[in-house]
Amino acid sequence: MRMNDAHIAVRDVTLAYDSYLVLKDLTFTIERSDIFIIMGGNGCGKSTLLKIMIGLKEPASGKVFYDGVSFWDADPTERNAILKRVGILYQRNALWSSMTLEENISLPLEEYTDLGPRQIKEIVNLKLSLVGLTGFEDHYPSELSGGMQKRAALARAMALDPEILFFDEPSAGLDPINARLLDDLIVELSDSLKTTVVVITHDLASIFAVGTRSILLDPETKTILASGNPRRLLEESRDPKVLTFLTRGQTDADRSSIARCFSGYLYKDGKKDVHP
Amino acid sequence: MSYSPEGATLQIHLKGSWTIGQDLPSAREVTDHVAARPGTGRITFDHSGLTDWDSGLLTFLVSLQNRCAASDLEVDINGLPQGVIRLLSLAREFKELEEPLDRKTPETFLAAVGSRAIGSVRYFTGVLEFIGEASVALTRLVRGRARFRRSDLGLLFSECGAQALPIVSLISILVGLILAFVGVVQLRMFGAQIYIANLVGIAMAREMGAMMTAIIMMGRTGAAFATQLGTMEVNEEIDALKTLGISPMEFLVMPRMLALVLMMPLLTVYADLVGILGGAMVGVGMFDLSSQQYWEQTVKAVNLNHFTIGVAKSAVFAVLIAASGCFHGMHSERSASAVGYAATRAVVVGIVLIVVTDGIFAVITSTLGI
Numbered sequence A: 001m002r003m004n005d006a007h008i009a010v011r012d013v014t015l016a017y018d019s020y021l022v023l024k025d026l027t028f029t030i031e032r033s034d035i036f037i038i039m040g041g042n043g044c045g046k047s048t049l050l051k052i053m054i055g056l057k058e059p060a061s062g063k064v065f066y067d068g069v070s071f072w073d074a075d076p077t078e079r080n081a082i083l084k085r086v087g088i089l090y091q092r093n094a095l096w097s098s099m100t101l102e103e104n105i106s107l108p109l110e111e112y113t114d115l116g117p118r119q120i121k122e123i124v125n126l127k128l129s130l131v132g133l134t135g136f137e138d139h140y141p142s143e144l145s146g147g148m149q150k151r152a153a154l155a156r157a158m159a160l161d162p163e164i165l166f167f168d169e170p171s172a173g174l175d176p177i178n179a180r181l182l183d184d185l186i187v188e189l190s191d192s193l194k195t196t197v198v199v200i201t202h203d204l205a206s207i208f209a210v211g212t213r214s215i216l217l218d219p220e221t222k223t224i225l226a227s228g229n230p231r232r233l234l235e236e237s238r239d240p241k242v243l244t245f246l247t248r249g250q251t252d253a254d255r256s257s258i259a260r261c262f263s264g265y266l267y268k269d270g271k272k273d274v275h276p
Numbered sequence B: 001m002s003y004s005p006e007g008a009t010l011q012i013h014l015k016g017s018w019t020i021g022q023d024l025p026s027a028r029e030v031t032d033h034v035a036a037r038p039g040t041g042r043i044t045f046d047h048s049g050l051t052d053w054d055s056g057l058l059t060f061l062v063s064l065q066n067r068c069a070a071s072d073l074e075v076d077i078n079g080l081p082q083g084v085i086r087l088l089s090l091a092r093e094f095k096e097l098e099e100p101l102d103r104k105t106p107e108t109f110l111a112a113v114g115s116r117a118i119g120s121v122r123y124f125t126g127v128l129e130f131i132g133e134a135s136v137a138l139t140r141l142v143r144g145r146a147r148f149r150r151s152d153l154g155l156l157f158s159e160c161g162a163q164a165l166p167i168v169s170l171i172s173i174l175v176g177l178i179l180a181f182v183g184v185v186q187l188r189m190f191g192a193q194i195y196i197a198n199l200v201g202i203a204m205a206r207e208m209g210a211m212m213t214a215i216i217m218m219g220r221t222g223a224a225f226a227t228q229l230g231t232m233e234v235n236e237e238i239d240a241l242k243t244l245g246i247s248p249m250e251f252l253v254m255p256r257m258l259a260l261v262l263m264m265p266l267l268t269v270y271a272d273l274v275g276i277l278g279g280a281m282v283g284v285g286m287f288d289l290s291s292q293q294y295w296e297q298t299v300k301a302v303n304l305n306h307f308t309i310g311v312a313k314s315a316v317f318a319v320l321i322a323a324s325g326c327f328h329g330m331h332s333e334r335s336a337s338a339v340g341y342a343a344t345r346a347v348v349v350g351i352v353l354i355v356v357t358d359g360i361f362a363v364i365t366s367t368l369g370i
Helices: A048-051 A076-082 A101-112 A117-130 A146-157 A176-193 A206-212 A230-236 A240-246 A255-265 B027-036 B053-072 B080-099 B109-142 B150-160 B162-188 B193-234 B238-242 B248-286 B291-303 B304-330 B338-370
Strands: A004-015 A020-031 A035-040 A061-066 A086-089 A164-168 A194-202 A213-218 A223-228 A267-268 A272-273 B001-007 B010-018 B042-053
Touching: A004 A048, A004 A194, A020 A048, A020 A194, A020 A213, A020 A223, A035 A176, A035 A206, A048 A164, A048 A194, A076 A086, A076 B193, A086 A146, A101 A117, A101 A146, A117 A146, A146 A176, A164 A176, A176 A194, A176 A206, A194 A206, A206 A230, A213 A230, A213 A240, A223 A230, A223 A240, A230 A240, A240 B053, A267 B010, B010 B027, B010 B053, B027 B053, B042 B053, B053 B080, B109 B248, B109 B304, B150 B162, B150 B193, B150 B248, B162 B193, B162 B248, B193 B238, B193 B291, B193 B304, B193 B338, B238 B248, B248 B291, B248 B304, B304 B338
Parallel strands: A035 A194, A035 A213, A086 A164, A164 A194, B010 B042
Antiparallel strands: A004 A020, A004 A061, A213 A223, A267 A272, B001 B010
16 A cells, blocks of 8 residues: 555554553544644643654554555564654653763764764764754753753754654743744754654644644544644634634634734745744 | 521621631531521521631632532522632532542452452563563674663673672671671580681672672662663653664663673672671681681682582572663653652562572572582
8 A cells, every 4th residue: 555645644543552542543644744733632642643653652453654654564674764764852852861962863873874983973063053052062961951952852853864753742841932943943844854744732833833734633532623734724614622722712812813923923925934 | 607597597607817727617517507407408608707718718618518518508608708709619610520530449359459460460471571572682782783882881880890899898798797707606616616717608609799799789780770761761762762773672771781790790709708808807806716727718618619609690690680670660650759669679579589599599509419
């Protein structure tokens, strides 16, 4: 089964912990260089879905395809080959605390490339400079602030120039300015490197700022409540649950102004302007 | 607080300060008062005398409401201060919104036995899985294909080796002293003090050196492994390794096991020698044996077999310590208390394994006659 242009395809995936059903029969497609948002309230199974997509937890049923290859049916070597093309920014950053930033970023490079130490060092410096952490090579993660750790983790996620970047709650623990900078970085990465980005979040500001496509998960029906461009969902959806989520419960407010005020982006002729 | 009954209505006058930390009347007093006056169907409040209130008043009112609801008494809260009314209705609202979780209901005996059984089956499958994965990683290690950082290994060598020397020295010398003391009291009755050298030498080389070192290392290094790996699990660091295609078994467990397996025999030999020194201190210092005599007697008594058995045991203990520490760390739940529990569990299981294995060794060596 091969799907054209579908970078990641999730087909009829059911998530469960033992006998407790979290989400059922999820089917959605993430296309190349999408910024795809998986949103939903607390406890709706967003993170579990991520675990299934990145191979940390096997789905109760259903398949996840990467470029047409079924991840959970693949053998370990093939899985590693898929994972090599994937970068993940974890909610708690997951930087290896016993290693310096440089070591953190060079580990994936040492694992998967034949580069010499000097070339690796150059790449590490480049990645760190992309996230504004030049000069922190020899620092340990615990010596950095939360925002810096998040950026360092992003640098590590980008170490192998992944085709797909997963962000698990990227703005958790960041102040509004840093959250905004991270959003800009996500858009920038997607634009310039054509990276497919999957963001798991319930932060409305990020959702409207970066999302090109999205799904909204519903813990009650345990399935996808709505899908599409988040801004369009806000403007066009008639489903009260969708609107309540996307407007923080202020369903009677002027919707277009909400999108604008949350995202901080201006729209000119339907095109987004990254720096208003 | 005072009451003024009017027909079926009981008005409660709240007076003075109702704050936490004071001796406040309980809701029970009110319901008792109502029970003493049959025919009362409604409770109202008057707060004109109330000077100050906080959660103390609220808890009183909430429990009063609950008690009255149970006995079909109407509670009219309109006579209370505005803030109190709002907070009470907020508390009500959430109570109605969310059903109290039923997971706290005590399990029946059978259900508890069942879930314990399922839990232990899961634990043992986890252990088997761990052993399987460890074996695979070990073969890769032997073939030189395991992926881990050499610099980690260096640190672990020092952590499992040199840094443990002070505590191993202290405990071993004390064990040697104690063995000698206990032994000499008996041996002196036969004028056979010189045999303390045999007693201490053989006991240290065969049993106590390896055993005490193992128990020290379990409490020291095994617990450290469990907390390190448990914390890494909490921080998603292990997930980050897995999604990078790096086996945590190779990257984290193998270097730890390797370091312990290489360092423990060295520590054990050291502990043997220090223990013998401890014995000599008693023998020479207190029971008039010359150090020359003691040394010769020890050399005569202890042969290579004794040493080898002790050292071989220590290598096995090292595997058990590393496995118990790493297994429990990697299977820790994601919370601070779970990491503590993992460390406790690792040490308890580890020490049990060490003692049981030591017993098995004793049976084997005595059967083989060595």
